[in-house]
Amino acid sequence: MRTIYLDNNATTRVADEVLEEMIPCLRDIYGNPSSMHHKGAEAGEPLKLARQRVASLLGAQPDEILFTSCGTESDSTAINAAMVAYPDKKHIVTTMVEHPAVKTYCESLEKHGYRVTLVPVDRKGRLDLNALYASISDDTAIVSIMWANNETGTLFPVEEIAKKVKSLGAAVFHTDAVQAVGKVDINLADSAIDMLSLSGHKLHAPKGVGALYIRKGTKFSPFLMGGHQENGRRAGTENHSSIVALGRACSLAAEMMEEENTRVKALRDRLEKRLLETIPNCFVNGDLDNRLPNTCSISFEYVEGEAILLMMNEFGICASSGSACTSGSLEPSHVLRAMGIPFTAAHGTIRFSLSTDNTDEDIDTVIENLPGIIHTLRQMSPFWAEAMAAKA
Numbered sequence: 226m227r228t229i230y231l232d233n234n235a236t237t238r239v240a241d242e243v244l245e246e247m248i249p250c251l252r253d254i255y256g257n258p259s260s261m262h263h264k265g266a267e268a269g270e271p272l273k274l275a276r277q278r279v280a281s282l283l284g285a286q287p288d289e290i291l292f293t294s295c296g297t298e299s300d301s302t303a304i305n306a307a308m309v310a311y312p313d314k315k316h317i318v319t320t321m322v323e324h325p326a327v328k329t330y331c332e333s334l335e336k337h338g339y340r341v342t343l344v345p346v347d348r349k350g351r352l353d354l355n356a357l358y359a360s361i362s363d364d365t366a367i368v369s370i371m372w373a374n375n376e377t378g379t380l381f382p383v384e385e386i387a388k389k390v391k392s393l394g395a396a397v398f399h400t401d402a403v404q405a406v407g408k409v410d411i412n413l414a415d416s417a418i419d420m421l422s423l424s425g426h427k428l429h430a431p432k433g434v435g436a437l438y439i440r441k442g443t444k445f446s447p448f449l450m451g452g453h454q455e456n457g458r459r460a461g462t463e464n465h466s467s468i469v470a471l472g473r474a475c476s477l478a479a480e481m482m483e484e485e486n487t488r489v490k491a492l493r494d495r496l497e498k499r500l501l502e503t504i505p506n507c508f509v510n511g512d513l514d515n516r517l518p519n520t521c522s523i524s525f526e527y528v529e530g531e532a533i534l535l536m537m538n539e540f541g542i543c544a545s546s547g548s549a550c551t552s553g554s555l556e557p558s559h560v561l562r563a564m565g566i567p568f569t570a571a572h573g574t575i576r577f578s579l580s581t582d583n584t585d586e587d588i589d590t591v592i593e594n595l596p597g598i599i600h601t602l603r604q605m606s607p608f609w610a611e612a613m614a615a616k617a
């Protein structure tokens with residue numbers, strides 16, 4: 226059976242070009258970049274190139290890039306650095322729809338004397354900017370706002386927000402750009418963004434590597450302490466081959482982004498249009514005018530997302546649902562709840578996320594099979610029967 230992989234916001238396949246540069250680093254260029262001998266020096270060169278490539282994709286300087294183990298570590302490092310740099314400031318601002326990498330960490334800080342503001346969103350997932358700006362004071366250590374939402378693809382105006390919150394007294398502005406890097410044109414050269422997180426496995430590099438952009442002049446303290454790697458900003462021997470891979474993934478994204486965004490968006494739009502035309506009682510979630518080109522979050526009323534996933538899997542189709550397993554029961558995700566998506570629809574939400582690997586044929590397979598799947602599931606759904614009876 227052919228795999229139709231439409232779960233690229235969860236993770237992506239390592240690109241062939243990326244793998245090609247990575248393998249020699251595992252097989253031949255195996256020295257520790259911190260070593261004084263020629264094998265160490267040999268390993269240092271590709272590391273330097275990787276830093277340049279990541280910086281170049283972001284419009285940053287190479288010495289503003291810190292390599293980490295993942296997006297989560299980058300997020301934690303940024304938040305921790307702000308707390309250490311500004312010990313007297315006890316207020317943190319983030320959003321209700323943030324990835325747990327930011328939201329859970331921030332919420333945990335309430336136990337350590339921090340006041341945490343979670344800015345709400347509207348039905349389309351747009352941030353309440355008035356509430357955000359009203360929350361800022363001289364006591365605000367960090368404002369952390371994601372660039373693109375992983376579930377709906379909704380984009381927040383982070384460049385504008387960064388400027389404004391800093392003018393209102395926030396010490397540091399950080400953005401979790403894990404879903405944006407490689408899909409959104411980013412130029413940090415003239416922005417007020419102090420720190421930005423990214424993750425390799427979301428842009429066709431391997432899992433277990435990430436980076437944190439730290440604007441020159443931003444007060445910084447390491448999260449991992451020990452050796453002097455990364456200019457003393459992160460201890461631990463570098464994940465050399467994966468960092469090299471991340472660098473190549475960034476240069477690949479820079480080469481292909483414009484063209485691929487147009488192609489992928491056309492595939493996504495065709496998928497959405499056809500599903501909306503052929504399946505009753507469904508709707509697309511998020512800010513449709515400001516969205517990643519690859520993401521489609523679609524709610525099918527009165528059916529279970531997990532049942533849809535299982536049935537799609539029979540046809541080789543991989544996607545995600547909008548539910549999360551919380552204490553043994555399936556709850557609609559915090560993002561859909563924050564947007565006020567009704568319970569009966571939130572439960573039947575599926576996220577399709579595309580990448581450069583997807584083709585017209587992939588979309589055809591979903592369009593051919595999903596209407597039948599939803600129909601079958603609705604015939605078994607007591608909620609659907611109830612809703613139809615109420616309508617009659």
Ligand code: PLP
Binds near residue numbers: 404425426
């Ligand atoms: N932030 C966002 C928006 C994400 O989508 C993810 C992963 O899904 C993360 C952070 C965490 O990244 P990682 O898996 O590299 O820790």
